[in-house]
Amino acid sequence: MEAPVRIENRAQLIYLLTEAAELEHGIMCCYLFSAFSIKKDVSEGVTEEQLAIMKRWRRTIVQIATEEMTHMALVCNLLTAVGGNPHTRRPNLPSSPRAYPPTFKLQLVPFGRDSLEGFIFLERPEEEQVAAVGGSGPGATPKSLVFFSDIFSSERQYSTVGHLYRGIEDGFKYLTQKYGEQGLFIGPPGAQIAKSYFGLPGLNPVTDLASAVAAIQGIVEQGEGARGDNEDSHHGRFLAIGKEYDQLLQDDPDFEPGRPVVVNPYSIPPKDVADQSAIHMLGDQTSINISNVFDGCYELLMQILSRLLMHTEETESQLNVLSSISIDLMTDVIGPLGDALTALPAGDAHPGMTAGPSFRFSRDGAAAPHQVSAWALIAERLNEMAAYCGVLDIDGPAAPVMARVKSSLARYAKQLSEAS
Secondary structure (H helix, E strand, C coil), rough: CCCCCCCCCHHHHHHHHHHHHHHHHHHHHHHHHHHEECCCCHHHHHHHHHHHHHHHHHHHHHHHHHHHHHHHHHHHHHHHHCCCEEEEEECCCCCCCCCCCCCCCCCCCCHHHHHHHHHHHHCHHHHHHHHHHHHCCCCCCCCCCEEECCCCCCCCCCCHHHHHHHHHHHHHHHHHHHHHHHHCCCCHHHHCCCHCCCCCCCCCCCHHHHHHHHHHHHHHHHCCCEECCCCCCHHHHHHHHHHHHHHHHHHHCCCCCCCCCCEEEECCCCCCCCCCCEEECCCCCHHHHHHHHHHHHHHHHHHHHHHHCCCCCCCCCHHHHHHHHHHHHHHHHHHHHHHHHHECCCCCCCCCCCCCCCCCCCCCCEEEEEEHHHHHHHHHHHHHHHHHHHHHCCCCCCCHHHHHHHHHHHHHHHHHHHCC
16 A cells, blocks of 8 residues: 555645645546547447437447546545635646656647547556556656645645545544544535436535545545446546457448547647647647637636535525536537547648547636626626627538537526526
8 A cells, every 4th residue: 555645734635635626627527528529420430329329429438527527626625625626727738747746747638549548647647657667667656746745735746646645534433533524624515516417417515525435435436436336437438448448449440430629739839838839730720710619618617517516605496507508518518629629630731640639728716706796797608709700701511510609608697687
């Protein structure tokens, strides 16, 4: 067993929970990018039988991405419970080597055998990591870095998602002894988000040690699987896709289920990405325009989720409006735009390659702290995005997608204005 991540005070717990929320968010984007890149029609060089299997893979990956969003929301509930702020911000991708421990290298890669292996590695059970490094050697976690040496939140290391959450769980248990349950769980339970708004199993408020531990263990078991049973976990489902993939390749060595999407595509370069050579700038104007719309809508989605995760003034009916819009944004706007981008050319600098969504943050991903201003700003931005869609000169297969997106954004703005 690797040395535990030690947490000795509330500030350190909040620090690592914030990092966990970022990781869940970033991983979700990686999975969605992969799902968007899977071919959608036999005209793209696959058979009907292969396409049926690929559609099932896509559904599985989208479901896993949705569960990652649930994990992020659960971590935000844990943050709120101990007095922290829900965290919907994250670094742009690819992540900097300094953002997370070295085993976490998040980037936007199209679906293929290599990216699938990366997902399997990312979701691997903690015991696999221990077995691989034998608890020592170059892949092991340095003992000098697995705890905080003083009251400040500083260096930390963990090798797997399970390793991180094991440390967080131990931290909750220790701090409950240190502060008592009433002293640790000081956040308002009513400000947390629950499954009643999204219908997502396991998304429950955190009010005490038992509910905190249940949330953490649920995240770990859904990701890497319970000990001895990981068939339905993220790790197990990715392994199953990998086995099917290998069989299809054996039957047809020319099988290519993914579109030729460029890695880490951007229409505007993200300034917080340390290695600018790792990003690929789009050159086709239609792709650039739709990429900008995607990023703006994605940022709006995160701001709406942020408001749901820290609500204090909204009525029950207003919360239902926010949750409904967030779901519709994902299914009717983000999904169709992501699919459309991966079928568009990346530009002259990338011959034969297609574009893709960047999930770029240009501003803070959090909503305003007060309900009146938050709702007004979100509605204003929705109207601006709808107007932007209206002035774009988009033709070809993407034109009807953009028309539907424009109509949807205007409708969401109207719903918010009527409910505020």
